[in-house]
Amino acid sequence: MRKITTAEALAAQIQDGATIAISGNGGGMVEADHILAAIEARFLQTGHPRDLTLIHSLGIGDRDCKGTNRFAHAEMLKRIIAGHFTWSPKMQALVKNNTIEAYCFPGGVIQALLREIGAGRPGLFTHVGLGSFVDPRNGGGKSNECTTDELVELIEIDGETKLRYRPFKVDYAILRGTYADPRGNVSLEEEAIDMDSYSMALAAHNSGGKVFVQVRDVLEAGAIEPRRVKLPGILVDGIVEHREQPQTYLGGYDLTISGQHRRLSSNDAIELVSHPVRRLIARRAARELVAGASTNFGFGIPGGIPGVALREGVPYQSLWLSVEQGVHNGMMLDDAFFG
Structure with a gap:
């Protein structure tokens, strides 16, 4: 199976009503914005995909047009589950105006829940969030009036109260790496962080979904040493090479940010x-x-x-x-x- 393709070809595969998990962190780190831009462009041209659910653990965007801002359109998005919405004022407005359903969960909870989904387990069982706004007695993480489904429940294990964050199906994971080979193996060696890339890939793959990865360069087969592979090709369905991919919104690649060089001062x-x-x-x-x-x-x-x-x-x-x-x-x- 040929895995090297274009952002436009991948965007065309996204179905209406799909659940999409995207990697990223403030400042553009491990953000696959070239693919996200193609998805947004398709929606603006055709009205599809629509009624999407978006999942991300930490804030993604530039407070303008990138990252989660790509999805901040009425009708394109139905629901968002995220750690916070700081980097997308447009998304904040959709939430505030009850245009979309919105859940705000701790970033670590979302990352751990994705790993549980990838393992096929019945959700995340944890004390994290007890007594806080994600406790179902205090709103269950629901961020506005139009959000009504309960995604968190109270349970008792060995006499102790815990929260169960319910699992969901992930149809697509959209991730970013540095290098890929023709078989779909991906390394993140020159990225700032790995984030929850593997957990997202596993969650989508084991949900029967697809994993799309944007990289800076596609190398020849065998060029990536096995220990450098962070996303094995067996999990990856599509690779987009974007030679102009920046490490962060600053542009270019700074190997001190990826930890490969040390600053002298x-x-x-x-x-x-x-x-x-x-x-x-x-x-x-x-x-x-x-x-x-x-x-x-x-x-x-x-x-x-x-x-x-x-x-x-x-x-x-x-x-x-x-x-x-x-x-x-x-x-x-x-x-x-x-x-």
């Missing part, structure tokens, strides 16, 4: 928070850091704490660092390139 790796109020909050939070502590940074104001800590002599480099995308240690980026 850590001061160059982190930009200081520009907004004075955010900087003040970050400075106060940085004072709470103690040497040797394991510290996880989430998106938003927390992303600015490392830069402040580094410049003010707080023991930043003695900490064990991680970010919500799952990467440990390294130098933090903030704002649109958080992680």
